[in-house]
Amino acid sequence: MIGQDMIDRFIALLGPKGVVTDPDEIAPWVSDWRGRYHGAAAAILAPASTQEVAATVALAAELGVALVPQGGNTSMVGGATPPADGSALILSLRRMNHIRSLSRQDNLAVCEAGVILSVLHDAAEEQGRRFPLSLGAKGSATIGGLVSTNAGGTQVLRHGTMRALVEGIEAVLPDGSIFDGLDALKKDNRGYDIKQLLIGAEGTLGVVTAAALRLAPAIAARAVGWVGVASPADALALLRLTETLLGDSVEGFEVIADETLGFVLGHIPGTRSPIETRTPWHVLIEVDHADLSEPGPSERLEAALADAFERGIAVDAALAANEAQADAFWRIRESLSESEKAQGPALQYDISVPVAKMPAFMIDAAAAAEARFPGTTASSFGHLGDGNVHFHVRAPKGTGDGPAWIATQGQAINGFVHDAVVAAGGSISAEHGIGQMKRAELGRLASPARIGALRAIKAAFDPKGLFNPGKLIPLPGEG
Known part of the structure; x- marks a missing residue:
């Protein structure tokens, strides 16, 4: 139990600005961004320098107090949420902002x-x-x-x-x-x-x-295009074509299902579809140049898209006419998570599979999930070029109690999706981490060698287990 005497030791070390104990000020920082995990902490420790962090950590080790490092608290997997029993303090790095x-x-x-x-x-x-x-x-x-x-x-x-x-x-x-x-x-x-x-x-x-x-x-010139395609397979074909024609100037290549685009258009004021044709899938491409050599990125991307039309890969396309329009295209992409969240209860997966397998996975996994869990809808969007997409399974329409649906269906859906990912040779976490949300699944699916190495490294660095307890490392019985 973390008592006031311990808090006073940290106040003496960091001063009143370095320790937050007001429950109202602490409240926003004990829940994750998605609102799924809720913890408790008697205080937030906020050192202002590396030396103060070191002194804080040393004192915590002396007192046997666990610490949960936290930045912007934007974790998608509960990775920065303190334990619910109040056994840890939050270690905020936000004052170290230089x-x-x-x-x-x-x-x-x-x-x-x-x-x-x-x-x-x-x-x-x-x-x-x-x-x-x-x-x-x-x-x-x-x-x-x-x-x-x-x-x-x-x-x-x-x-x-x-x-x-x-x-x-x-x-x-x-x-x-x-x-x-x-x-x-x-x-x-x-x-x-x-x-x-x-x-x-x-x-x-x-x-x-x-x-x-x-x-x-810095980018001297860029071109941003929006392309309608019939399938993820055509999107991948478009990626390979643009890479061949444009080389490493292709900086961004995002694939989006039409249904997901519709969520943005319906939820984010002022957004509109960049193309008139409603195609099953959409691709957002950015081509960047660090110099002003000719031909510029717009001319090169336009020529590449003309080739894509001739090959039957692209159905419709639009090139941003200016920076404002380019930003509007990207605003759609950056609003996807918020728009998906607004649709109601859903289970979100940040997964990767080999790039060549991704088009089939996006179609087959969604169909399989909808068939296995009647009433649900599934789709994905994301970074096709590096084999990472965000795969979402949404609750049946009319589901009023999201937490109850997740509690009753979440484990089965999680297992179903993750098994499909592993069967495709992929990873259950591409860029969001494991946190506490995927810890047990990592233990279930990862090889004994991987789990053993993770635990050995953790024990070597943190033998007392005081750094971010309950995150990443599967617990005994979880692998």
Whole structure:
């Protein structure tokens, strides 16, 4: 039990600004973004520097107090929600929100964990650079959380996930020691790569306090197109065609079911379909150039789409005529999660399968889920080029009690979808992490070797089990 005497020790360490105990101020931070997981915490600890984080962690280790690292609290899998029994304190990194350096020459930005993604975007743009990772929660997601979950987003096709964009990490380990790995060395052969162990560890091995991030040249010119296609197979054919014709200038390639597009048009004011034809599937393409060489991206994308029409791959298409229209196209994509959420109770899956198998999976898995669970509807959208889509199974129309439906049907549907993913050679978590939502399923489906390695690494870093308890690592009996 965390008593007032323990809280007082943290107040003495961090000062009154560094410890939040008002229940009303704590309340927004003890539930996950989707509202499925609800925890309790006697206080939020908010250190303002790496040294204060280290001192906080050391004190927590002395007192035997568990800590739940938290950034923007945008986890989709309950990964930053404290336990319901109040046995942990929230360790907020939001006060650590400084961009320590941003070098145009080195194409590198060193950001503290609490820096909001959109703030980094703006700062890089001022220097003629950009950080090539974006997602719908860019206005609240923090760098520390993005690193800890190995976030993806809409630009992975060209630039990779956070794992590919992180050049160095600073972190506090469970004993309170500071791992200083911010030097962006191209070659470093000193054994195990601690940086890569911490990326995607969801705060179970260490608290990321800062990261050195790779920047890219600013976009000099871009073209954004919306293409209607008959099937995911045609979407994949379009991707391969554009890659052949346009090379690595293809930065974004998103596939969206027409039903999902309809959700956005009905829910988000001011949105409209970019094309007049209602096709079964839609593709959003972005082509970027870092220079103003000729022909430009618009001409090149237009020529590629003309080829797609000749081959019978594309049904209809529209090119954004200006930046405002390009942003409107992307607004549709960035509004998909919000629009899906507004449709009512649903189970959402962030999965990946080999790219070549994805078109068949999108069709067959949806049909199989609807047949197995009458009344449900299923569809998917996302990053076809890297084999990652968001697969949703929605409750039958008229389902009034969402939590009750999830409680009675969730386990069976989860197992059905995840079994289909594994049968296709895929992963039950592509970019959102495991958190607490997928922990048991990871234990059920992962190989004994993988589970054994995860548990051994956790035990080596955090033998007391005080870092983000109940997340990622399957519990005994779960694998």
